[in-house]
Amino acid sequence: xxxxxxxxxxxxxxxxxxxxxxxxxxxxxxxxxxxxxxxxxxxxxxxxxxxxxxxxxxxxxxxxxxxxxxxxxxxxxxxxxxxxxxxxxxxxxxxxxxxxxxxxxxxxxxxxxxx
Amino acid sequence: xxxxxxxxxxxxxxxxxxxxxxxxxxxxxxxxxxxxxxxxxxxxxxxxxxxxxxxxxxxxxxxxxxxxxxxxxxxxxxxxxxxxxxxxxxxxxxxxxxxxxxxxxxxxxx
Numbered sequence: 001x002x003x004x005x006x007x008x009x010x011x012x013x014x015x016x017x018x019x020x021x022x023x024x025x026x027x028x029x030x031x032x033x034x035x036x037x038x039x040x041x042x043x044x045x046x047x048x049x050x051x052x053x054x055x056x057x058x059x060x061x062x063x064x065x066x067x068x069x070x071x072x073x074x075x076x077x078x079x080x081x082x083x084x085x086x087x088x089x090x091x092x093x094x095x096x097x098x099x100x101x102x103x104x105x106x107x108x109x110x111x112x113x114x115x
Numbered sequence: 116x117x118x119x120x121x122x123x124x125x126x127x128x129x130x131x132x133x134x135x136x137x138x139x140x141x142x143x144x145x146x147x148x149x150x151x152x153x154x155x156x157x158x159x160x161x162x163x164x165x166x167x168x169x170x171x172x173x174x175x176x177x178x179x180x181x182x183x184x185x186x187x188x189x190x191x192x193x194x195x196x197x198x199x200x201x202x203x204x205x206x207x208x209x210x211x212x213x214x215x216x217x218x219x220x221x222x223x224x225x
Binding site: 105108 | 147157158160161164166204211213216217
């Protein structure tokens with residue numbers, strides 16, 4: 001039973017560039033959430049995708065965008081990268097059961113460094 | 116936005132002792148409260164969760180209690196072992212959005 005997989009594991013970019021991170025959810029899951037985790041902090045919710053649409057969004061600027069594909073996999077795109085975007089980006093998947101608050105399972109994350 | 120306060124930020128216990136971590140929140144509509152364990156360089160791992168219609172849940176050495184009136188929930192680890200050393204995060208939901216605490220670094224001293 002494959003868990004949540006993310007790629008790449010590490011990425012180095014420079015300010016102003018754009019980046020795309022990828023996530024495949026756990027088998028049987030249909031919902032994907034993205035988080036940003038700065039060093040020494042808890043994960044911060046970016047947004048959640050369900051049925052190929054952004055269902056809920058946290059307090060992140062429009063530079064952060066995403067997509068979900070028919071096979072439930074997802075991408076996180078960040079434009080005009082800033083030094084402050086350096087962080088671990090985590091993907092979490094869950095199964096929508098018609099009510100909020102479902103267990104989320106995390107991937108290993110993508111470590112993004114901005115120079 | 117929603118705020119989750121987590122205490123303490125660091126906790127050291129002797130092997131075999133108990134550890135308690137507490138979180139408080141403000142959104143009375145929250146209905147799901149998971150706890151995650153994150154070892155250094157690894158993914159957050161769901162270790163236990165509780166729903167708002169339950170006051171306590173236990174899984175072997177780990178238990179979680181929820182006081183909805185006071186808006187706080189706690190993680191209890193009994194008979195701690197060195198492998199319990201990690202950072203623990205509480206979380207709660209507002210709709211489909213999850214808010215995480217700032218984490219508790221637990222060290223179990225052999």
